[in-house]
Amino acid sequence: MSRYQVFLGVLPDVCAHDATRMVFTADAGGRCEVFAWDAAARRARQVTDRPGGTLHCAVDAESYVWWFEEDSDGRGHWWYQHFEGGPRLPGLPGAPAGLPRGLAVTPHGTVAAAVADAHGTAVLLGRRGRAPREVLRTPGPRRLGGLAPTGDLLAVAAAPDDPAAVTLLGADGDVRARLPGPDGPSGRLWCASFAPRSGAPELLLVRDLGDRYAPATWTADRGLRTHAWCSFDTEITARWYPDGRGLLIRQERHGRSLLHRVDLAARTRTLLPTRPGTLLDAAPRPDGALHQLWTDTGHSPAPLTSGAVPLPPPGQTTTVPGRHTELWTPTPDGPVHTFLSLPEGDDNLPDREGGLPQGDDNLPDREGGLPQRDGPAPPPAIFLVHGGPADQDRDAYDGVVHSLVASGYAVVRVNYRGSTGYGPRWRDAFTAGVGHTQVQDLTIVRAELVRRGLVDADAIGLWGMSWGAYLVLLALGTRPGLWRAGVAVKPVADWAAAHRTTTPALRALDVRLFGGTPEEVPERYAASSPIGYAAHVRAPLLVVGARRDVKCPPEQIRSYLAALTEAGAPHEEMWLDTGHDGYDGADHVAVLRRALRFMSAHLPGPRRRTAATTRPPAPLGGSRPR
Template structure:
């Protein structure tokens, strides 16, 4: 028996193998084992009859992800590049049944698929799951696979797959492999600017009645930006485009999915178009899309959001003067940054638990998040101060016109309250219209569900007040009359335990 501990996936000791009985280090797997990429440990093979322990691994190498395993005394065993166990986007996996067989979940272009992989032969078989997202899966003793599945507008529900009978899926039809989905990594390298066509999904079962779900691919010289768009039934008021809210995901190394999102449904029911964009830094589109933006933290992501906004305006979905941003954590950070860097583009900002002062947040946050920032920026604030300054919402607070709604917790260790207080003080000095609501529970929504639910309802009302204004009124705001469509006010509230 051995114990595996994980370090930094790209570090010199990505995985360490220990003997629990003696405490002796048996082996260490460096991130360089992934050809200069990274290594993740997924679990030991549960078959205790094997003579030597075997540990399932994912290697990142040469811009791809490979399923492999480590065997005591032999090291890493992996098939070469180009095998069926080599993937272009992120994967996770677990051992499946006897032998060296695993179940693999691949996330690609906002969707996921399941495959059965034979590690000895280097082959895979795609399991028939519907287009959408596998939220989680597990294996029963009879080797059936139980999945929690969803798609945009359809709440999660269980599915049962039978990998031994690849055509069998209880209550669902087989769908075309997600491998054929178009992604920025494969289709956006032509170097030509311009915009792609919108592909309609139609009405999603179980979603808001009559609402429409679409995908948007916005072409840029560096690739194609993928967005999920939901719009209310019919046309907007007076046959105008809808007021539009971008729900900006956090991370940045995660992604919005073709999956049910309660916030999207609430906003669509309230009459908003909702956009979820997988900007550069998002996972699910290959390592280049995730990492290759030159340490221009925040600014590269804002360029992507602005490009999608322009695409939607050209398509008649949105209109200038009635587009806003809403984000949690790193998404809240991008919201604040956009309100200062691109004040003419965004007409309201809703930020929950944001980074408002990057250098101050770095000094007060957790060690794990400091490591994330070190990788994002290529160093600490002392080593690359210009990068942190360029990425910091406080740098641009003098350009913010508002209105802004901020919700934060005094107990938040990840996005500490002191740096938010400093940002709020700067807004007050400049008479920027804003509202702040202090919540309990730290960074975890689940620790103060009532407070977060009340804050969400207040944010939707706030966005409604801001975005129902006519574009002409918003244009006057752009010409220098700060907040003319929205009374200058500063309010502060605290949720009660």
């Protein structure tokens, strides 16, 4: 077990007044814990040591390390300790226990936090180590979008398509402004952060223009302004440069990352040089450095910097065996993009298909460009189905891909309709219905790979987590003749039952996806629920559930398993004593080992390969929001 690592795809948080002091999360014996990194001394100190691990952390301008300490259900409180060590103290004593929904600390020590509990979301304001005031209590899901450097203005974010997507509150709780989400067919609004400079607060946001995305800003005197001249055709995230004037924009486009520097005053946009692959995070620093956390399918994440202050060194670096390529396959709404990893010995393929656009060009040729296979028999294949649905598979390291390829399987990762990274039209294309559209895309890509002789038609399985696990169940029930085995980790199996007991944020997502509640449109929920197709499942299926899962609740999984039993469908089950997300690598590794044994038993003999010299890390978290 000690050879497995956990990791999170975020850069260290840097102290605003001393760039050599950073806080980050890293592996600690198979758990994720908080570390303080002294870049001047090149020394790391472990701050937390908890049985379930620790995920959320920050460092404020006065070099105090913050972390969120939670129970097995994810509820807890913020704590802090000085960077050099000393007593651990409650950050906001007397605050209600809840789920963390954001933390911000000004250079002068004013603290804002949002926590979610059974009664909704509370937004708190106070001073480090003192009892806070509740400035907002709302029954709906909210998160803290930012705290102005002056400490007297807070941004609270709702869903991006909410009529009040962002609310600006004064320190007294009075509403200063409400920024609307949709304005007609478009207009979703995401909150980023306040400019890190003194003077009148300026809030950075991202606006959905319907067919593109653009940065937006809000100030009290000028209101909300959308900078449509600086628009992008796929999803972006934005953050301020330390001077509070320029923007660093990270664009996720076709499974890879691009970086742009934007000067709003001069109306200029510059494409920055980046290594091909995925930037899990990128941040400009006061010394002029640009910190990046880079990866691609063949290499585990590595920190990159152009500055003099070193980032913490990575853990064990890993290279994934095999060959990694991609293809584009026609669908009714345009070409679907697939990342394909093949085990060692499949030498008929180029390293890359080529032609992947990097700017605003059209998509590559719809037929792809991968050759037909000649020679040895193709390998068995596993479709590794991503969650979301508003997420994407990237040209990025994945420990499950590593394990499967090293075991002799081809791995197929499809960015089906509904995925991000391909523009708003692709993200919103559910033309065959919720779930059925995505299964249609998996089926289309399967046919393409079989036609080209790249995978064994009689040895194709499915593996997914969360929304991806839901698609596994739906595909096995609606296309039973195409798949030889399936692994579904923490799935949605019955939409109506899950809706009744899941989180408020996910209930809101359900309403957006289906166009109403289960009481309003019961036929839509039923048509997309795997439990209605359980009697048609023929392939052996491993279902993994979590007893404390509030996103994909366990009772609806048990009902699905009962339906499989009644139908005589071959299946196994595995239960974890966790929630939906976890910080302990042992659970990830236990599921990985069980699933690999299951696939080996039910997919005809994968060609065994020698695994890489290091064991694959177990990435934390899952899909978002399911």
